[in-house]
Amino acid sequence: MTAPAEGTPDDEADRERRAAGPFDAAARAAVYRAIESRRDVRNEFLPDPVSDEILARLLKAAHCAPSVGLSQPWSFILVRSAEKRAEVAGIVARRNEEAANMFDGERAAQYRRLKLEGIEAAPLNICVVADRSRGGPVVLGRTHQDDVDLYSTVCAVQNFWLAARAEGIGVGWVSIFEPDDLKPAFGLPEHVCVVAYLCVGHVERLHVRPELEARRWGERLPLADVVFDERWGAGAEMFNR
Amino acid sequence: MTAPAEGTPDDEADRERRAAGPFDAAARAAVYRAIESRRDVRNEFLPDPVSDEILARLLKAAHCAPSVGLSQPWSFILVRSAEKRAEVAGIVARRNEEAANMFDGERAAQYRRLKLEGIEAAPLNICVVADRSRGGPVVLGRTHQDDVDLYSTVCAVQNFWLAARAEGIGVGWVSIFEPDDLKPAFGLPEHVCVVAYLCVGHVERLHVRPELEARRWGERLPLADVVFDERWGAGAEMFNR
Numbered sequence: 001m002t003a004p005a006e007g008t009p010d011d012e013a014d015r016e017r018r019a020a021g022p023f024d025a026a027a028r029a030a031v032y033r034a035i036e037s038r039r040d041v042r043n044e045f046l047p048d049p050v051s052d053e054i055l056a057r058l059l060k061a062a063h064c065a066p067s068v069g070l071s072q073p074w075s076f077i078l079v080r081s082a083e084k085r086a087e088v089a090g091i092v093a094r095r096n097e098e099a100a101n102m103f104d105g106e107r108a109a110q111y112r113r114l115k116l117e118g119i120e121a122a123p124l125n126i127c128v129v130a131d132r133s134r135g136g137p138v139v140l141g142r143t144h145q146d147d148v149d150l151y152s153t154v155c156a157v158q159n160f161w162l163a164a165r166a167e168g169i170g171v172g173w174v175s176i177f178e179p180d181d182l183k184p185a186f187g188l189p190e191h192v193c194v195v196a197y198l199c200v201g202h203v204e205r206l207h208v209r210p211e212l213e214a215r216r217w218g219e220r221l222p223l224a225d226v227v228f229d230e231r232w233g234a235g236a237e238m239f240n241r
Numbered sequence: 242m243t244a245p246a247e248g249t250p251d252d253e254a255d256r257e258r259r260a261a262g263p264f265d266a267a268a269r270a271a272v273y274r275a276i277e278s279r280r281d282v283r284n285e286f287l288p289d290p291v292s293d294e295i296l297a298r299l300l301k302a303a304h305c306a307p308s309v310g311l312s313q314p315w316s317f318i319l320v321r322s323a324e325k326r327a328e329v330a331g332i333v334a335r336r337n338e339e340a341a342n343m344f345d346g347e348r349a350a351q352y353r354r355l356k357l358e359g360i361e362a363a364p365l366n367i368c369v370v371a372d373r374s375r376g377g378p379v380v381l382g383r384t385h386q387d388d389v390d391l392y393s394t395v396c397a398v399q400n401f402w403l404a405a406r407a408e409g410i411g412v413g414w415v416s417i418f419e420p421d422d423l424k425p426a427f428g429l430p431e432h433v434c435v436v437a438y439l440c441v442g443h444v445e446r447l448h449v450r451p452e453l454e455a456r457r458w459g460e461r462l463p464l465a466d467v468v469f470d471e472r473w474g475a476g477a478e479m480f481n482r
Contacts, residue, residue, distance in 0.1 A: 016446035019278055020285070022409030027271035030264060031407040034272045035302045035400050037260055044261070052479045056464075061276045063464050066402070068416060070451055070459035075467045078477055099384040111381065129473070140352065140458065141416045143340040147391075148416045151436070154395040159276050161307070162403065166272040168263030175309060175382045175389045187472045195392070205257035210311055217381065218311035223297075223304050226316045231428045232370070236319055238293045 034162045040211065041170035042115050045122040045201040054167050055124070061163035065156035068142045071135030073149040074156045074195075077186055079125040087185055088197070089119040095177045114215065117174045122199035127182060128157055133191045153195040160198070170203035275403045281452065282411035283356050286363040286442040295408050296365070302404035306397035309383045312376030314390040315397045315436075318427055320366035328426055329438070330360040336418045355456065358415045363440035368423060369398055374432045394436040401439070411444035 023031065059076060067073060079085060100111050119125060130153040135142075142148050161171045179194040188194070212218050224239040264272065300317060308314060320326060341352050360366060371394040376383075383389050402412045420435045429435070453459050468477040 012449075013446065015449055019449055020409060020411070020444045020447040023271060023274070023407045026267065027274065028407045030268035030271035031275045031404060032298070032302065033264070033268065035305050035404060038305070038307070040307050052482060055479065057273070059468055060464055061273060063462075063467065064276050064279070065399070066279070066281050066414065070453040070461070072462050072467065075469060075473070077469045077471065077473060078479075079471060081471055084471060095385050099381075102379045102384055114381075116382070135459075138343045140340075140355075140453070141357070143343055143417065144336050144419045145416050147388075150388075151391070151395045154392045155399045158306070158396045158399040159403075162400075163272060163276060166264045166269045168261060170261070173307065175386050176384065178385050187474070189473065192473060203261045205254065206261040208253070208256055208260055212311040212381070218376075220311070221304075221313050223301055226304065226313065227300055228316060228318045230318065230320060230322060230325060232316070232318065232430065232433060233428070238296065238319075241293060 030166070034165045037206065038161055038165045039170070039206050041172040041199065041203055041206070042118050042211065043121075044170060044203040044205055045118045045199065046204055047121075047123055048202045049123050050169060050200060050202065054169065058160050058163050058167065058169065062156040062160040065152060065159045067152035067155070068148040069135055069140030071139050071142070071149060071152065073130045073132065073134045074153045075129050075131060075192070077127040077129065079127060080123065082120075084185065085120050085125055088125065088182065089117070091181050091185075092117055092119060092174060092176050095181070099176055110217065114212075114217070116176060118172050118199040118201070119174065122170075122172070122201040124200040126160075126198040126200055127186055127194060128153060128196040128198060129186075129188060129192050130195050131192050150193070150195055157196045157198070164200065168202065170201060170206065172199040173197070174199060271407070275406045278447065279402055279406045280411070280447050282363075282413040282440065282444055282447070283359050283452065284362075285411060285444040285446050286359045286440065287445055288362075288364055289443045290364050291410060291441060291443065295410065299401050299404050299408065299410065303397040303401040306393060306400045308393035308396070309389040310376055310381030312380050312383070312390060312393065314371045314373065314375045315394045316370050316372060316433070318368040318370065320368060321364065323361075325426065326361050326366055329366065329423065330358070332422050332426075333358055333360060333415060333417050336422070340417055351458065355458070357417060359413050359440040359442070360415065360438075363411075363413070363442040365441040367401075367439040367441055368427055368435060369394060369437040369439060370427075370429060370433050371436050372433050391434070391436055398437045398439070405441065409443065411442060411447065413440040414438070415440060
Protein backbone atom coordinates (compact mmCIF):
# COMPACT_ATOMS: atom_id res chain seq x y z
CA MET A 1 0.00 0.00 0.00
CA THR A 2 1.34 3.43 -0.92
CA ALA A 3 1.10 6.18 1.67
CA PRO A 4 -1.35 8.88 0.52
CA ALA A 5 0.07 12.34 -0.21
CA GLU A 6 -0.12 14.94 2.60
CA GLY A 7 -3.33 16.94 2.74
CA THR A 8 -5.33 14.78 0.33
CA PRO A 9 -8.75 13.44 1.32
CA ASP A 10 -7.10 9.99 1.66
CA ASP A 11 -4.78 11.47 4.25
CA GLU A 12 -7.75 12.81 6.22
CA ALA A 13 -9.56 9.45 6.05
CA ASP A 14 -6.39 7.75 7.20
CA ARG A 15 -6.07 10.08 10.19
CA GLU A 16 -9.70 9.43 11.06
CA ARG A 17 -9.16 5.66 10.98
CA ARG A 18 -6.11 5.95 13.21
CA ALA A 19 -8.04 8.23 15.60
CA ALA A 20 -10.69 5.54 16.14
CA GLY A 21 -8.60 2.59 17.35
CA PRO A 22 -8.15 1.31 20.89
CA PHE A 23 -5.21 2.54 22.98
CA ASP A 24 -2.41 0.08 23.77
CA ALA A 25 -2.56 -1.75 27.12
CA ALA A 26 -0.40 0.74 29.04
CA ALA A 27 -2.34 3.78 27.81
CA ARG A 28 -5.68 2.07 28.55
CA ALA A 29 -4.44 1.27 32.06
CA ALA A 30 -3.52 4.93 32.60
CA VAL A 31 -7.04 6.07 31.71
CA TYR A 32 -8.60 3.51 34.07
CA ARG A 33 -6.13 4.46 36.80
CA ALA A 34 -7.23 8.10 36.60
CA ILE A 35 -10.90 7.07 36.72
CA GLU A 36 -10.47 4.62 39.61
CA SER A 37 -8.10 6.60 41.83
CA ARG A 38 -9.83 10.01 41.49
CA ARG A 39 -11.15 11.16 44.88
CA ASP A 40 -13.23 14.00 46.27
CA VAL A 41 -10.69 15.88 48.40
CA ARG A 42 -11.62 17.83 51.52
CA ASN A 43 -8.80 17.35 54.03
CA GLU A 44 -5.54 16.75 52.20
CA PHE A 45 -4.73 20.05 50.48
CA LEU A 46 -1.23 21.56 50.65
CA PRO A 47 -0.84 25.36 50.51
CA ASP A 48 1.57 25.28 47.50
CA PRO A 49 0.17 27.17 44.51
CA VAL A 50 -0.87 25.32 41.35
CA SER A 51 1.39 26.51 38.52
CA ASP A 52 -0.02 28.30 35.47
CA GLU A 53 1.36 25.49 33.28
CA ILE A 54 -0.57 22.75 35.09
CA LEU A 55 -3.71 24.87 35.47
CA ALA A 56 -3.72 25.68 31.75
CA ARG A 57 -3.59 21.96 30.93
CA LEU A 58 -6.47 21.21 33.32
CA LEU A 59 -8.62 24.02 31.92
CA LYS A 60 -7.87 22.90 28.37
CA ALA A 61 -9.00 19.39 29.32
CA ALA A 62 -12.23 20.83 30.73
CA HIS A 63 -12.75 22.87 27.56
CA CYS A 64 -12.48 19.63 25.48
CA ALA A 65 -15.72 18.34 27.05
CA PRO A 66 -18.68 17.42 24.86
CA SER A 67 -21.25 20.21 24.74
CA VAL A 68 -24.76 20.25 23.42
CA GLY A 69 -24.77 21.72 19.90
CA LEU A 70 -21.10 22.74 20.43
CA SER A 71 -22.43 25.53 22.68
CA GLN A 72 -19.51 25.28 25.20
CA PRO A 73 -21.67 26.87 27.92
CA TRP A 74 -19.04 26.68 30.69
CA SER A 75 -16.94 29.45 32.23
CA PHE A 76 -14.36 29.06 35.00
CA ILE A 77 -13.88 31.77 37.62
CA LEU A 78 -10.48 31.30 39.29
CA VAL A 79 -10.63 32.29 42.96
CA ARG A 80 -7.31 32.77 44.72
CA SER A 81 -7.97 35.73 47.02
CA ALA A 82 -8.15 34.77 50.70
CA GLU A 83 -10.97 37.29 51.25
CA LYS A 84 -13.18 35.80 48.54
CA ARG A 85 -12.53 32.26 49.77
CA ALA A 86 -13.39 33.30 53.33
CA GLU A 87 -16.62 34.88 52.08
CA VAL A 88 -17.64 31.64 50.33
CA ALA A 89 -16.58 29.53 53.32
CA GLY A 90 -18.88 31.65 55.51
CA ILE A 91 -21.85 31.08 53.20
CA VAL A 92 -21.17 27.33 53.14
CA ALA A 93 -20.75 27.16 56.95
CA ARG A 94 -24.24 28.66 57.43
CA ARG A 95 -25.80 26.25 54.92
CA ASN A 96 -23.90 23.37 56.50
CA GLU A 97 -25.51 24.04 59.87
CA GLU A 98 -28.94 23.93 58.17
CA ALA A 99 -27.92 20.66 56.51
CA ALA A 100 -26.83 19.05 59.79
CA ASN A 101 -30.26 19.79 61.25
CA MET A 102 -31.93 17.81 58.45
CA PHE A 103 -30.43 14.54 59.70
CA ASP A 104 -31.70 12.60 62.73
CA GLY A 105 -29.90 11.83 66.01
CA GLU A 106 -26.63 9.92 65.57
CA ARG A 107 -26.55 10.65 61.83
CA ALA A 108 -26.62 14.41 62.56
CA ALA A 109 -23.77 14.01 65.05
CA GLN A 110 -21.79 11.98 62.52
CA TYR A 111 -22.47 14.64 59.85
CA ARG A 112 -21.09 17.36 62.12
CA ARG A 113 -17.87 15.38 62.61
CA LEU A 114 -17.17 15.22 58.87
CA LYS A 115 -15.07 17.99 57.35
CA LEU A 116 -16.84 18.54 54.07
CA GLU A 117 -14.86 21.22 52.28
CA GLY A 118 -11.37 22.63 51.79
CA ILE A 119 -12.35 26.12 50.60
CA GLU A 120 -9.78 27.96 52.71
CA ALA A 121 -7.14 25.21 52.79
CA ALA A 122 -6.96 24.84 49.00
CA PRO A 123 -4.96 27.68 47.40
CA LEU A 124 -7.28 27.75 44.38
CA ASN A 125 -11.06 27.56 44.16
CA ILE A 126 -12.93 27.50 40.86
CA CYS A 127 -16.52 28.60 40.52
CA VAL A 128 -17.75 26.69 37.45
CA VAL A 129 -20.74 28.37 35.86
CA ALA A 130 -22.98 27.87 32.83
CA ASP A 131 -23.92 30.80 30.60
CA ARG A 132 -27.43 29.74 29.65
CA SER A 133 -27.58 32.19 26.76
CA ARG A 134 -24.48 30.86 25.02
CA GLY A 135 -25.13 29.33 21.62
CA GLY A 136 -28.11 31.62 20.99
CA PRO A 137 -31.86 31.23 21.53
CA VAL A 138 -32.13 27.77 19.88
CA VAL A 139 -29.34 25.27 20.54
CA LEU A 140 -29.10 22.02 18.58
CA GLY A 141 -29.85 19.15 20.98
CA ARG A 142 -31.28 21.48 23.64
CA THR A 143 -34.65 21.99 21.96
CA HIS A 144 -36.46 19.48 24.21
CA GLN A 145 -34.28 19.37 27.34
CA ASP A 146 -33.42 22.81 28.63
CA ASP A 147 -30.91 21.54 31.23
CA VAL A 148 -28.50 19.69 28.94
CA ASP A 149 -26.27 22.79 28.94
CA LEU A 150 -25.79 22.18 32.67
CA TYR A 151 -24.93 18.55 31.88
CA SER A 152 -22.30 19.71 29.35
CA THR A 153 -20.79 21.86 32.08
CA VAL A 154 -20.64 18.84 34.41
CA CYS A 155 -18.76 16.91 31.68
CA ALA A 156 -16.18 19.72 31.72
CA VAL A 157 -15.87 19.38 35.51
CA GLN A 158 -15.28 15.62 35.22
CA ASN A 159 -12.61 16.13 32.51
CA PHE A 160 -10.89 18.67 34.78
CA TRP A 161 -11.04 16.26 37.73
CA LEU A 162 -9.54 13.30 35.85
CA ALA A 163 -6.76 15.41 34.31
CA ALA A 164 -6.05 16.79 37.80
CA ARG A 165 -5.68 13.24 39.14
CA ALA A 166 -3.08 12.52 36.45
CA GLU A 167 -1.20 15.70 37.45
CA GLY A 168 -1.23 14.88 41.17
CA ILE A 169 -3.68 17.71 41.87
CA GLY A 170 -6.62 17.12 44.21
CA VAL A 171 -10.14 18.41 43.57
CA GLY A 172 -13.15 18.64 45.90
CA TRP A 173 -16.67 19.53 44.73
CA VAL A 174 -18.62 21.60 47.28
CA SER A 175 -22.43 21.71 46.89
CA ILE A 176 -23.66 22.77 50.33
CA PHE A 177 -25.20 26.08 49.25
CA GLU A 178 -28.12 27.34 47.19
CA PRO A 179 -26.77 28.16 43.72
CA ASP A 180 -28.01 31.76 43.98
CA ASP A 181 -26.05 32.21 47.25
CA LEU A 182 -22.84 32.72 45.26
CA LYS A 183 -24.16 35.06 42.57
CA PRO A 184 -23.39 38.36 44.37
CA ALA A 185 -19.87 37.25 45.36
CA PHE A 186 -18.94 36.63 41.72
CA GLY A 187 -21.09 39.30 40.04
CA LEU A 188 -23.00 36.70 38.04
CA PRO A 189 -25.68 38.08 35.70
CA GLU A 190 -29.17 36.61 35.67
CA HIS A 191 -28.48 34.19 32.80
CA VAL A 192 -25.38 32.66 34.39
CA CYS A 193 -25.78 29.86 36.90
CA VAL A 194 -23.38 28.11 39.28
CA VAL A 195 -22.96 24.42 38.46
CA ALA A 196 -20.01 23.45 40.67
CA TYR A 197 -17.69 25.01 43.23
CA LEU A 198 -14.30 23.30 43.22
CA CYS A 199 -11.42 23.33 45.70
CA VAL A 200 -8.14 22.65 43.90
CA GLY A 201 -4.58 22.09 45.09
CA HIS A 202 -1.65 19.77 45.50
CA VAL A 203 -2.30 16.93 47.96
CA GLU A 204 0.04 14.96 50.15
CA ARG A 205 -2.14 11.85 50.21
CA LEU A 206 -5.33 10.56 48.69
CA HIS A 207 -7.85 8.11 50.18
CA VAL A 208 -7.55 4.67 48.64
CA ARG A 209 -11.35 4.20 49.03
CA PRO A 210 -13.98 6.98 48.80
CA GLU A 211 -13.76 8.96 52.04
CA LEU A 212 -17.47 8.55 52.88
CA GLU A 213 -17.01 4.77 52.59
CA ALA A 214 -13.84 4.81 54.72
CA ARG A 215 -15.71 6.84 57.37
CA ARG A 216 -18.69 4.43 57.19
CA TRP A 217 -21.16 7.08 56.05
CA GLY A 218 -22.19 4.84 53.12
CA GLU A 219 -21.23 1.79 51.07
CA ARG A 220 -20.47 1.28 47.41
CA LEU A 221 -23.20 -0.63 45.54
CA PRO A 222 -22.34 -3.79 43.58
CA LEU A 223 -22.14 -2.90 39.88
CA ALA A 224 -24.67 -5.63 38.97
CA ASP A 225 -27.29 -3.80 41.08
CA VAL A 226 -27.29 -0.79 38.74
CA VAL A 227 -27.31 -2.48 35.31
CA PHE A 228 -30.51 -3.71 33.66
CA ASP A 229 -31.44 -5.34 30.35
CA GLU A 230 -34.01 -3.58 28.16
CA ARG A 231 -36.25 -2.40 31.05
CA TRP A 232 -36.00 -0.86 34.51
CA GLY A 233 -35.52 -3.59 37.13
CA ALA A 234 -34.56 -6.47 34.81
CA GLY A 235 -31.18 -7.83 36.03
CA ALA A 236 -28.52 -7.83 33.29
CA GLU A 237 -27.61 -11.20 31.76
CA MET A 238 -23.99 -10.17 31.29
CA PHE A 239 -23.30 -10.71 34.99
CA ASN A 240 -24.74 -14.26 34.90
CA ARG A 241 -22.93 -15.61 31.85
CA MET B 242 13.84 4.97 56.17
CA THR B 243 12.56 1.47 56.98
CA ALA B 244 9.61 0.10 55.01
CA PRO B 245 6.56 -0.23 57.29
CA ALA B 246 5.14 -3.74 57.92
CA GLU B 247 2.19 -4.91 55.79
CA GLY B 248 -1.25 -3.98 57.09
CA THR B 249 -0.09 -1.48 59.69
CA PRO B 250 -1.47 2.06 59.77
CA ASP B 251 1.91 3.18 58.38
CA ASP B 252 1.32 0.93 55.42
CA GLU B 253 -2.07 2.60 54.82
CA ALA B 254 -0.54 6.07 55.08
CA ASP B 255 2.16 5.00 52.66
CA ARG B 256 -0.40 3.76 50.16
CA GLU B 257 -2.30 7.04 50.49
CA ARG B 258 0.86 9.03 49.77
CA ARG B 259 1.64 6.94 46.71
CA ALA B 260 -1.98 7.30 45.53
CA ALA B 261 -1.67 11.10 45.48
CA GLY B 262 1.31 11.62 43.18
CA PRO B 263 1.33 12.69 39.54
CA PHE B 264 1.37 10.04 36.80
CA ASP B 265 4.54 9.63 34.72
CA ALA B 266 4.67 11.48 31.38
CA ALA B 267 3.39 8.58 29.26
CA ALA B 268 0.42 7.88 31.55
CA ARG B 269 -0.45 11.59 31.73
CA ALA B 270 -0.34 11.76 27.94
CA ALA B 271 -2.74 8.79 27.71
CA VAL B 272 -5.29 10.56 29.93
CA TYR B 273 -5.07 13.75 27.86
CA ARG B 274 -5.31 11.73 24.63
CA ALA B 275 -8.60 10.18 25.79
CA ILE B 276 -9.95 13.61 26.77
CA GLU B 277 -8.85 15.34 23.55
CA SER B 278 -9.74 12.65 21.01
CA ARG B 279 -13.17 11.69 22.45
CA ARG B 280 -15.92 12.49 19.96
CA ASP B 281 -19.72 12.45 19.85
CA VAL B 282 -20.41 9.69 17.31
CA ARG B 283 -23.45 9.64 15.05
CA ASN B 284 -22.35 8.23 11.71
CA GLU B 285 -19.42 5.89 12.17
CA PHE B 286 -20.84 2.88 14.04
CA LEU B 287 -20.03 -0.68 12.94
CA PRO B 288 -22.59 -3.43 13.56
CA ASP B 289 -20.15 -5.68 15.50
CA PRO B 290 -21.33 -6.33 19.06
CA VAL B 291 -19.46 -4.87 22.03
CA SER B 292 -18.10 -7.79 24.08
CA ASP B 293 -19.20 -8.39 27.68
CA GLU B 294 -15.57 -7.97 28.77
CA ILE B 295 -15.23 -4.48 27.31
CA LEU B 296 -18.74 -3.43 28.37
CA ALA B 297 -18.09 -4.55 31.96
CA ARG B 298 -14.95 -2.39 32.06
CA LEU B 299 -16.84 0.64 30.72
CA LEU B 300 -19.69 0.22 33.20
CA LYS B 301 -17.22 -0.21 36.05
CA ALA B 302 -15.55 3.05 34.98
CA ALA B 303 -18.95 4.78 35.01
CA HIS B 304 -19.69 3.32 38.45
CA CYS B 305 -16.41 4.88 39.76
CA ALA B 306 -17.82 8.38 39.20
CA PRO B 307 -18.07 10.84 42.08
CA SER B 308 -21.57 10.94 43.53
CA VAL B 309 -23.15 13.33 45.95
CA GLY B 310 -23.07 11.82 49.46
CA LEU B 311 -21.91 8.50 47.88
CA SER B 312 -25.53 8.06 46.70
CA GLN B 313 -24.54 6.46 43.34
CA PRO B 314 -27.88 7.49 41.81
CA TRP B 315 -27.19 6.10 38.32
CA SER B 316 -28.59 2.99 36.63
CA PHE B 317 -27.77 1.76 33.12
CA ILE B 318 -30.42 0.10 30.96
CA LEU B 319 -28.71 -1.88 28.18
CA VAL B 320 -30.79 -1.81 25.01
CA ARG B 321 -29.86 -4.32 22.33
CA SER B 322 -33.24 -5.36 20.89
CA ALA B 323 -33.88 -4.00 17.39
CA GLU B 324 -37.55 -3.43 18.26
CA LYS B 325 -36.78 -1.25 21.27
CA ARG B 326 -34.18 0.73 19.35
CA ALA B 327 -36.65 1.29 16.50
CA GLU B 328 -39.25 2.50 19.02
CA VAL B 329 -36.82 5.05 20.47
CA ALA B 330 -35.66 6.09 16.98
CA GLY B 331 -39.30 6.81 16.08
CA ILE B 332 -39.77 9.02 19.15
CA VAL B 333 -36.56 10.92 18.36
CA ALA B 334 -37.50 11.33 14.66
CA ARG B 335 -40.76 13.06 15.64
CA ARG B 336 -38.99 15.37 18.11
CA ASN B 337 -36.28 16.05 15.54
CA GLU B 338 -38.86 17.38 13.08
CA GLU B 339 -40.16 19.74 15.79
CA ALA B 340 -36.56 20.81 16.45
CA ALA B 341 -35.84 21.57 12.78
CA ASN B 342 -38.85 23.90 12.72
CA MET B 343 -37.37 25.95 15.57
CA PHE B 344 -34.50 27.14 13.35
CA ASP B 345 -34.80 29.82 10.66
CA GLY B 346 -34.29 29.49 6.89
CA GLU B 347 -30.85 28.21 5.88
CA ARG B 348 -30.09 27.08 9.43
CA ALA B 349 -33.19 24.83 9.39
CA ALA B 350 -32.11 23.35 6.05
CA GLN B 351 -28.61 22.77 7.40
CA TYR B 352 -30.07 21.14 10.53
CA ARG B 353 -32.10 18.73 8.40
CA ARG B 354 -28.95 17.66 6.52
CA LEU B 355 -27.16 16.64 9.73
CA LYS B 356 -27.54 13.04 10.87
CA LEU B 357 -27.83 13.49 14.59
CA GLU B 358 -28.10 9.98 16.03
CA GLY B 359 -27.00 6.40 15.51
CA ILE B 360 -29.76 4.69 17.51
CA GLU B 361 -30.40 1.92 14.98
CA ALA B 362 -26.86 1.72 13.54
CA ALA B 363 -25.19 1.23 16.93
CA PRO B 364 -25.63 -2.36 18.20
CA LEU B 365 -25.97 -1.17 21.80
CA ASN B 366 -27.91 1.74 23.27
CA ILE B 367 -27.79 2.65 26.95
CA CYS B 368 -30.54 4.58 28.67
CA VAL B 369 -28.77 6.23 31.62
CA VAL B 370 -31.19 7.11 34.39
CA ALA B 371 -31.04 8.62 37.88
CA ASP B 372 -33.03 7.07 40.74
CA ARG B 373 -33.91 10.23 42.63
CA SER B 374 -34.84 8.30 45.78
CA ARG B 375 -31.47 6.56 46.09
CA GLY B 376 -29.56 7.48 49.21
CA GLY B 377 -32.76 8.12 51.19
CA PRO B 378 -34.77 11.27 51.92
CA VAL B 379 -31.79 13.42 52.96
CA VAL B 380 -28.54 13.05 51.00
CA LEU B 381 -25.31 14.66 52.21
CA GLY B 382 -24.40 17.44 49.76
CA ARG B 383 -27.86 17.45 48.17
CA THR B 384 -29.58 19.36 50.96
CA HIS B 385 -29.50 22.70 49.08
CA GLN B 386 -29.26 21.65 45.42
CA ASP B 387 -31.78 19.01 44.50
CA ASP B 388 -30.29 18.36 41.03
CA VAL B 389 -26.76 17.38 42.03
CA ASP B 390 -27.80 13.72 41.78
CA LEU B 391 -28.34 14.36 38.05
CA TYR B 392 -24.87 15.93 37.90
CA SER B 393 -23.38 12.80 39.54
CA THR B 394 -25.05 10.73 36.85
CA VAL B 395 -23.51 12.95 34.15
CA CYS B 396 -20.07 12.34 35.71
CA ALA B 397 -20.72 8.60 35.26
CA VAL B 398 -21.56 9.20 31.58
CA GLN B 399 -18.33 11.13 31.05
CA ASN B 400 -16.27 8.38 32.72
CA PHE B 401 -17.95 5.82 30.45
CA TRP B 402 -17.25 7.96 27.37
CA LEU B 403 -13.54 8.44 28.12
CA ALA B 404 -13.01 4.75 28.94
CA ALA B 405 -14.83 3.90 25.69
CA ARG B 406 -12.42 6.13 23.75
CA ALA B 407 -9.48 4.20 25.24
CA GLU B 408 -11.13 0.92 24.20
CA GLY B 409 -11.81 2.08 20.61
CA ILE B 410 -15.56 2.19 21.27
CA GLY B 411 -17.59 5.15 20.01
CA VAL B 412 -20.34 6.86 22.01
CA GLY B 413 -23.01 9.33 20.91
CA TRP B 414 -25.29 11.20 23.35
CA VAL B 415 -28.82 11.76 22.00
CA SER B 416 -30.93 14.46 23.67
CA ILE B 417 -33.61 15.26 21.07
CA PHE B 418 -36.60 14.11 23.14
CA GLU B 419 -38.49 15.16 26.23
CA PRO B 420 -37.14 13.06 29.13
CA ASP B 421 -40.64 11.71 29.90
CA ASP B 422 -40.97 10.47 26.28
CA LEU B 423 -38.86 7.42 27.10
CA LYS B 424 -40.44 6.46 30.43
CA PRO B 425 -43.07 4.07 29.04
CA ALA B 426 -40.57 2.29 26.74
CA PHE B 427 -38.35 1.41 29.70
CA GLY B 428 -40.98 1.03 32.42
CA LEU B 429 -39.46 3.81 34.50
CA PRO B 430 -41.21 4.55 37.80
CA GLU B 431 -42.09 8.11 38.78
CA HIS B 432 -38.90 8.66 40.82
CA VAL B 433 -36.54 7.60 38.03
CA CYS B 434 -35.53 10.10 35.40
CA VAL B 435 -33.67 9.81 32.08
CA VAL B 436 -30.39 11.74 32.10
CA ALA B 437 -28.74 10.52 28.87
CA TYR B 438 -29.46 8.20 25.97
CA LEU B 439 -26.24 6.76 24.55
CA CYS B 440 -25.46 5.00 21.26
CA VAL B 441 -22.48 2.68 21.71
CA GLY B 442 -20.44 0.57 19.31
CA HIS B 443 -17.16 -0.06 17.55
CA VAL B 444 -16.25 2.66 15.05
CA GLU B 445 -14.18 2.53 11.89
CA ARG B 446 -13.13 6.16 12.06
CA LEU B 447 -13.47 9.16 14.35
CA HIS B 448 -13.58 12.84 13.43
CA VAL B 449 -10.31 14.58 14.19
CA ARG B 450 -12.27 17.78 15.05
CA PRO B 451 -15.76 17.92 16.63
CA GLU B 452 -18.22 17.01 13.88
CA LEU B 453 -20.29 20.20 14.30
CA GLU B 454 -17.11 22.23 13.80
CA ALA B 455 -16.07 20.19 10.74
CA ARG B 456 -19.56 20.71 9.26
CA ARG B 457 -19.39 24.46 10.06
CA TRP B 458 -22.38 24.43 12.40
CA GLY B 459 -20.28 26.16 15.07
CA GLU B 460 -16.76 27.05 16.17
CA ARG B 461 -14.70 26.24 19.21
CA LEU B 462 -14.18 29.20 21.56
CA PRO B 463 -10.68 30.28 22.58
CA LEU B 464 -9.96 28.95 26.07
CA ALA B 465 -9.04 32.44 27.32
CA ASP B 466 -12.63 33.58 26.58
CA VAL B 467 -14.08 31.26 29.22
CA VAL B 468 -11.66 31.80 32.12
CA PHE B 469 -12.00 34.72 34.55
CA ASP B 470 -10.17 35.92 37.66
CA GLU B 471 -12.20 36.37 40.86
CA ARG B 472 -15.34 37.76 39.14
CA TRP B 473 -17.55 37.15 36.10
CA GLY B 474 -16.11 38.95 33.06
CA ALA B 475 -12.62 39.71 34.43
CA GLY B 476 -10.10 38.25 31.93
CA ALA B 477 -7.66 35.81 33.55
CA GLU B 478 -4.10 37.05 34.12
CA MET B 479 -2.65 33.60 33.48
CA PHE B 480 -3.11 34.04 29.73
CA ASN B 481 -1.24 37.38 29.73
CA ARG B 482 1.83 36.37 31.72
